[in-house]
Amino acid sequence: xxxxxxxxxxxxxxxxxxxxxxxxxxxxxxxxxxxxxxxxxxxxxxxxxxxxxxxxxxxxxxxxxxxxxxxxxxxxxxxxxxxxxxxxxxxxxxxxxxxxxxxxxxxxxxxxxxxxxxxxxxxxxxxxxxxxxxxxxxxxxxxxxxxxxxxxxxxxxxxxxxxxxxxxxxxxxxxxxxxxxxxxxxxxxxxxxxxxxxxxxxxxxxxxxxxxxxxxxxxxxxxxxxxxxxxxxxxxxxxxxxxxxxxxxxxxxxxxxxxxxxxxxxxxxxxxxxxxxxxxxxxxxxxxxxxxxxxxxxxxxxxxxxxxxxxxxxxxxxxxxxxxxxxxxxxxxxxxxxxxxxxxxxxxxxxxxxxxxxxxxxxxxxxxxxxxxxxxxxxxxxxxxxxxxxxxxxxxxxxxxxxxxxxxxxxxxxxxxxxxxxxxxxxxxxxxxxxxxxxxxx
Numbered sequence: 001x002x003x004x005x006x007x008x009x010x011x012x013x014x015x016x017x018x019x020x021x022x023x024x025x026x027x028x029x030x031x032x033x034x035x036x037x038x039x040x041x042x043x044x045x046x047x048x049x050x051x052x053x054x055x056x057x058x059x060x061x062x063x064x065x066x067x068x069x070x071x072x073x074x075x076x077x078x079x080x081x082x083x084x085x086x087x088x089x090x091x092x093x094x095x096x097x098x099x100x101x102x103x104x105x106x107x108x109x110x111x112x113x114x115x116x117x118x119x120x121x122x123x124x125x126x127x128x129x130x131x132x133x134x135x136x137x138x139x140x141x142x143x144x145x146x147x148x149x150x151x152x153x154x155x156x157x158x159x160x161x162x163x164x165x166x167x168x169x170x171x172x173x174x175x176x177x178x179x180x181x182x183x184x185x186x187x188x189x190x191x192x193x194x195x196x197x198x199x200x201x202x203x204x205x206x207x208x209x210x211x212x213x214x215x216x217x218x219x220x221x222x223x224x225x226x227x228x229x230x231x232x233x234x235x236x237x238x239x240x241x242x243x244x245x246x247x248x249x250x251x252x253x254x255x256x257x258x259x260x261x262x263x264x265x266x267x268x269x270x271x272x273x274x275x276x277x278x279x280x281x282x283x284x285x286x287x288x289x290x291x292x293x294x295x296x297x298x299x300x301x302x303x304x305x306x307x308x309x310x311x312x313x314x315x316x317x318x319x320x321x322x323x324x325x326x327x328x329x330x331x332x333x334x335x336x337x338x339x340x341x342x343x344x345x346x347x348x349x350x351x352x353x354x355x356x357x358x359x360x361x362x363x364x365x366x367x368x369x370x371x372x373x374x375x376x377x378x379x380x381x382x383x384x385x386x387x388x389x390x391x392x393x394x395x396x397x398x399x400x401x402x403x404x405x406x407x408x409x410x411x412x413x414x415x416x417x418x419x420x421x422x423x424x425x426x427x428x429x430x431x432x433x434x435x436x437x438x439x440x441x442x
Contacts, residue, residue, distance in 0.1 A: 004033055005123045008077035009042040013123065015056055016082075021048040022105065023082075024120035024129065031116050034128075034138055035170070044082045045108055045120070053082050068100055087111055088155070097155070106131050113152060113159045114166065115144045141172045149181035157188045161200040164221060168214035169207045179221060186222035197227055198315040205257070205269040212258035215273070219250075230307055231273065233280040240294045244369045249279045255368040267324045271361050274311065275329050278304025305330035328357045335362045338379055344422035350383050351392035395421050397434050405438045 009025060016023035023046040029039035046053065053070040054060045061071040061079070068084035085108040088097035105120060112118040115134035121127070128135065137144050143166050145152040145159070153160050160182045167174050174182070189197065208214035215231075218224040225232040234249035246252055256272045278300035286296040305326045312322045335358060338346060349355060363376045383391070397420035399413055407416070420434050428434055 004039075006042070006077070008074050008080050009044060010123060011074060012044055012057070012072050012080055012082060016044075016046050016048055016053075017124075019048070019052070019056055021046050021052065022085075023048070024105065024122055026109075026120050027112075027117050030119045030121040030128075031134075031138065033121065034119070034135070041078075042080050044080060045085055045105065046082060047085055047104070048082075049084055049102060053084070066100075067097070068102065083108075105129065110146060112146055113156070113162065115146055116142075116166070118146060137175075141170070142175045143167045143170075143172050143178060144175040145178045145181065149178045150185065153181055153185045153188070157185070158192050158196055158200065160185065160189055160221070160223060161192075161197065161204075161227075164214065164217050164223060165200055165204045165208070168204055168211075168217055169209070171209070174217075174221070182221045182223065186226050189223055189226050194314060194316045198317060201227065201315070202266055202270075205273065206263055206266055209262060210258035211260050211264075211269065212254035212256070215254050215257055228311065230277050230280075230311060234276065237280050237283055238295050239279075242294075242370075246369060249276050252276065252368055256364045259364050259367055265357075267321055267328070267357055268360055270308075270312070270317075270321070270325045271328045271332075271357060272364060274304065274308040274325065275332050275361060275365070276300065276304060277307050277311070277329075278302070281307075301330055301333045324354055324357060327354045328361055331358055332361055332365070335359065335379065336375055338375055338382075342422075342426070344425040346382065347386075347391055347425045350379070350386065351390075355383075393424070396424050396429065396431050397421070401431070401435060402438060405435060407438065 005025070009029075013023045013025070023044055025042060026045045027043040029042040032039040048056065050062070050065050050068055050070050053072070054062070057072045057074075059073045061073065063069075063071065064081070064083075068086045070082050071079045072082050073079045085103050085105055086100045087103045087107045088100055088111050090097070109118040109120065109129075109131040112132075115132040115137045117134070118132045119134045120129040120131075122129070132146050143163050145163070163174055163178060163182060166172065204214050204218075205211055215224070218227075219232065219235070231250075231253070234253060237249040239247070239249060239252065244252055246255055253273065253276060256275075257269070260269060260272065279297045282297045282300040282303055284296050284298065285293060287293050308329050309322060309326045312325060331352075331354070334349070338349065341349065352358075359376065359379055362379075363373065366373055366376065395417065397417065399409065399417065402413060402416055403409065407413070416438060419437070423434055
């Protein structure tokens, strides 16, 4: 596997060994090498103490020094974390050890989270050191906590979410005792900061294949109810079978997530997850004007948008991401009436900043329910017609033009400008013609 290891970690390993220290690659990089997946990062463990690591390399960063971690920076290479072999003391906050003790390679491996992440690799000799039967679990495609799973999750509650993410992204199964411990301790996930939960959840949605199976795994382990109770509320919420033959709202959402492309945009994944979150609180078995009865969800898009904003703010999501997701959810029902829109309204839809997001959300929505894509095809064709010109051109009529027509700036200006721009979008491009209605008002 040595050929797959970049220059920086190889250089660091060789430098540490030249100075008499034991040093190994460890963690996700080794796991991914064995799975023949491209590693995303590299970690090194060593017998060298932090001060010895700092003395070995000209440029280091000591942000993690309290936990025996020194970041080594080589010119023109990504930084690499180098950690001293350690054992952890008790975890008081369910996230960080209260203290550490420098130790040996075996003890360092035994303190880690899952067996598949505790393998040590020496590129120089192309050998693996395995203290936890991690290779067997890799072969069996199992996520297994090292030692007592309850203890591992009590030490660091975030490991429960990480177990689901690893299983979902690698296509593995969580070993039964490990899964039982997660279900027992799931309420403790609320002790973890919103930011850390957010990061794990967002990676889960964009890296899992398929993402719907990941959502189901979150539910089966009891974690979903603790971090996203609004999504759990979708379970069992019936829908009209003529529009949603697939089943309840949760099933529909899960199927949509399964249809996401590999590594989807985060905004799309979140919009899919939350687009129907307003259905449970608005569900009503109503009698229609023709006397028939069926489930209805009045105003669920607007209510769902408000709920989604609250959820994403709770997760400390970036403001721009929140706005894109909320806008797409608020408008996800308007696309279905695109064929009936006046030209101006249709062009405003096509030219909106979130149109592509809303259109893809609509496509996945349809494919996961009635499978009718006529509106999607119509909108795709309409947008193609504007390939050679702006969908929303600069307004011909401005506020100065209205003032020249004798109007005083005020609240009515915006409605007059909108009316003029709508006529422009509908094909009137002569300025005098656009101003004519306002001249008559004088």
